[in-house]
Amino acid sequence: MEEKLLDLKTRLAEVADLQQAAAVLIWDQETYMPPGGAEARAMQMGTLSGLAHQKATDDAVGALLDDLSAALNGTDADSDEGALVRVTQREYQKLARTPRELVVELAQTLPLSMEAWKKARETDDFATFLPYLEKVIELREWQIEVLGPAESGDPYDVLLDDYEPGLTTATIDSVYDALHGPLVELVEGISAHQDRVDRSVLLGDFSEEKQMAFSREVAEALGYDFSRGRIDVSAHPFTINFGRDDVRITTRFDAADPISAIMSTIHEAGHAIYEQNIAASLSRTGLDSGAGMATHESQSRFYENVLGRSRAFWDV
Amino acid sequence: MEEKLLDLKTRLAEVADLQQAAAVLIWDQETYMPPGGAEARAMQMGTLSGLAHQKATDDAVGALLDDLSAALNGTDADSDEGALVRVTQREYQKLARTPRELVVELAQTLPLSMEAWKKARETDDFATFLPYLEKVIELREWQIEVLGPAESGDPYDVLLDDYEPGLTTATIDSVYDALHGPLVELVEGISAHQDRVDRSVLLGDFSEEKQMAFSREVAEALGYDFSRGRIDVSAHPFTINFGRDDVRITTRFDAADPISAIMSTIHEAGHAIYEQNIAASLSRTGLDSGAGMATHESQSRFYENVLGRSRAFWDV
Numbered sequence: 001m002e003e004k005l006l007d008l009k010t011r012l013a014e015v016a017d018l019q020q021a022a023a024v025l026i027w028d029q030e031t032y033m034p035p036g037g038a039e040a041r042a043m044q045m046g047t048l049s050g051l052a053h054q055k056a057t058d059d060a061v062g063a064l065l066d067d068l069s070a071a072l073n074g075t076d077a078d079s080d081e082g083a084l085v086r087v088t089q090r091e092y093q094k095l096a097r098t099p100r101e102l103v104v105e106l107a108q109t110l111p112l113s114m115e116a117w118k119k120a121r122e123t124d125d126f127a128t129f130l131p132y133l134e135k136v137i138e139l140r141e142w143q144i145e146v147l148g149p150a151e152s153g154d155p156y157d158v159l160l161d162d163y164e165p166g167l168t169t170a171t172i173d174s175v176y177d178a179l180h181g182p183l184v185e186l187v188e189g190i191s192a193h194q195d196r197v198d199r200s201v202l203l204g205d206f207s208e209e210k211q212m213a214f215s216r217e218v219a220e221a222l223g224y225d226f227s228r229g230r231i232d233v234s235a236h237p238f239t240i241n242f243g244r245d246d247v248r249i250t251t252r253f254d255a256a257d258p259i260s261a262i263m264s265t266i267h268e269a270g271h272a273i274y275e276q277n278i279a280a281s282l283s284r285t286g287l288d289s290g291a292g293m294a295t296h297e298s299q300s301r302f303y304e305n306v307l308g309r310s311r312a313f314w315d316v
Numbered sequence: 317m318e319e320k321l322l323d324l325k326t327r328l329a330e331v332a333d334l335q336q337a338a339a340v341l342i343w344d345q346e347t348y349m350p351p352g353g354a355e356a357r358a359m360q361m362g363t364l365s366g367l368a369h370q371k372a373t374d375d376a377v378g379a380l381l382d383d384l385s386a387a388l389n390g391t392d393a394d395s396d397e398g399a400l401v402r403v404t405q406r407e408y409q410k411l412a413r414t415p416r417e418l419v420v421e422l423a424q425t426l427p428l429s430m431e432a433w434k435k436a437r438e439t440d441d442f443a444t445f446l447p448y449l450e451k452v453i454e455l456r457e458w459q460i461e462v463l464g465p466a467e468s469g470d471p472y473d474v475l476l477d478d479y480e481p482g483l484t485t486a487t488i489d490s491v492y493d494a495l496h497g498p499l500v501e502l503v504e505g506i507s508a509h510q511d512r513v514d515r516s517v518l519l520g521d522f523s524e525e526k527q528m529a530f531s532r533e534v535a536e537a538l539g540y541d542f543s544r545g546r547i548d549v550s551a552h553p554f555t556i557n558f559g560r561d562d563v564r565i566t567t568r569f570d571a572a573d574p575i576s577a578i579m580s581t582i583h584e585a586g587h588a589i590y591e592q593n594i595a596a597s598l599s600r601t602g603l604d605s606g607a608g609m610a611t612h613e614s615q616s617r618f619y620e621n622v623l624g625r626s627r628a629f630w631d632v
């Protein structure tokens with residue numbers, strides 16, 4: 001079994017390298033790539049994603065997973081090895097049902113779509129983005145067709161599974177339904193007393209350089225390790241990792257309202273600190289970027305709202 | 317033949333995508349990557365280079381090249397198709413003789429070596445760089461062993477062929493030997509009259525921001541297209557392309573002597589303008605980054621020395 005586990009890990013490491021390389025290309029596109037680079041970038045993304053799919057769905061991987069799964073037979077389900085086999089098998093079954101063409105087309109379309117969105121956002125011109133959005137929706141419908149139907153019958157649950165395995169739209173709705181009434185009441189209550197809030201001290205004209213310096217200071221104070229990460233500017237803030245020792249965040253600046261960038265930085269730092277603290281032993285296995293979006297978002301929201309909006313944090 | 321040519325081009329496009337993705341990773345490492353990222357980056361580079369080698373040396377590529385070469389039979393040697401088959405076959409024969417392990421080890425070692433060099437350069441500590449240099453030399457000796465011996469008998473000519481196909485150390489020596497006497501005389505003549513040169517106006521304390529703004533202005537004036545490129549800072553200036561529509565340059569600043577950055581920017585802009593003007597029809601073929609280092613360097617030196625050091629250029 002040891003030998004088969006090593007074989008599986010070697011294959012997964014190659015897939016992880018391809019996915020991390022693709023992630024570097026995404027990071028570059030959203031931060032520094034000149035507009036001219038979009039076409040070639042789409043081709044590069046298609047090739048990397050197609051190869052990652054090919055390697056991940058190799059018959060040998062399927063056979064190794066079957067053998068290892070049988071050998072483990074449900075024991076050690078929570079050990080690193082048990083989790084690796086279980087999570088990889090779930091992922092393998094989805095990937096094996098996904099045509100390579102769909103993977104490549106999605107990988108090529110998303111960067112071009114992102115570029116069109118950036119331009120449309122700048123010029124407030126939805127019409128130029130619409131054809132890209134339609135193409136993405138078409139590809140997602142194809143994905144739902146090959147992976148679905150979901151147990152629940154809700155088409156979106158097929159896609160939701162990529163973000164939070166096992167979660168359904170119905171469960172999310174029940175959570176939001178219960179929150180809706182009290183939240184509306186809370187917001188209305190606060191809104192009614194806005195005259196008692198004076199945030200003028202937070203507004204003004206703050207240079208991007210000074211906001212960036214302060215963002216760095218705040219992220220560092222929270223525990224974000226800049227020797228294994230960096231912060232840049234993008235149209236929409238995000239966190240991305242190329243392994244646990246290179247987890248990057250982005251932010252964006254509003255000269256008139258610096259709180260926007262600060263809160264966004266704290267939020268992304270929350271995501272990034274979670275990833276920087278993943279066990280090194282999970283590197284290049286595919287288990288090294290968090291269990292799902294719910295836990296991930298709980299970390300970012302905890303940093304943003306529980307820490308970042310507390311009086312104690314700002315009293316330092 | 318048309319069908320075989322299309323098959324070959326499709327395969328070469330995949331190799332080009334992998335090589336361009338690897339180039340993005342190199343650019344990122346030399347400009348923005350945090351130090352923690354070096355280990356994972358080496359693994360990513362190894363995987364991308366190994367796959368590119370696998371795709372480029374596929375038996376089917378060899379067979380296609382043989383068939384196309386026979387069909388062309390020396391006609392149209394200078395057409396795009398003729399050049400594609402000729403250059404790809406030359407490259408194929410070298411790659412096919414190079415073990416995958418050597419390709420992967422080189423791809424993994426060079427980024428780690430670069431990282432060690434950057435640190436050693438900062439602290440002026442050659443000893444920490446030495447083991448990396450030794451490893452690189454060991455790998456290059458392996459490369460010479462599998463690709464050599466060169467017709468000339470000079471081991472370095474095996475490596476030189478990667479930079480300028482067909483050129484030999486003996487030819488370079490004969491050029492330099494002829495230049496040596498007159499150049500020494502020229503430099504001595506200039507040095508003897510240094511008191512007649514007053515460059516104090518060029519020295520001072522110039523901020524990085526202002527030097528960058530001026531570097532951009534100069535590059536743009538020379539014809540470098542920023543919508544298909546960008547300029548950043550790195551320890552050693554270089555030009556790199558991920559396709560003709562994303563050709564990036566780097567520079568470095570010396571606060572006391574801004575001429576250093578300006579000349580370096582002009583030099584790299586020369587390289588980049590050459591690549592930005594390569595025919596779009598050659599994209600993703602492997603023919604789209606210049607014929608060899610000699611022509612490439614002639615472009616950068618022409619911009620740097622003939623244009624950049626002319627009175628007319630600075631009189632504008």
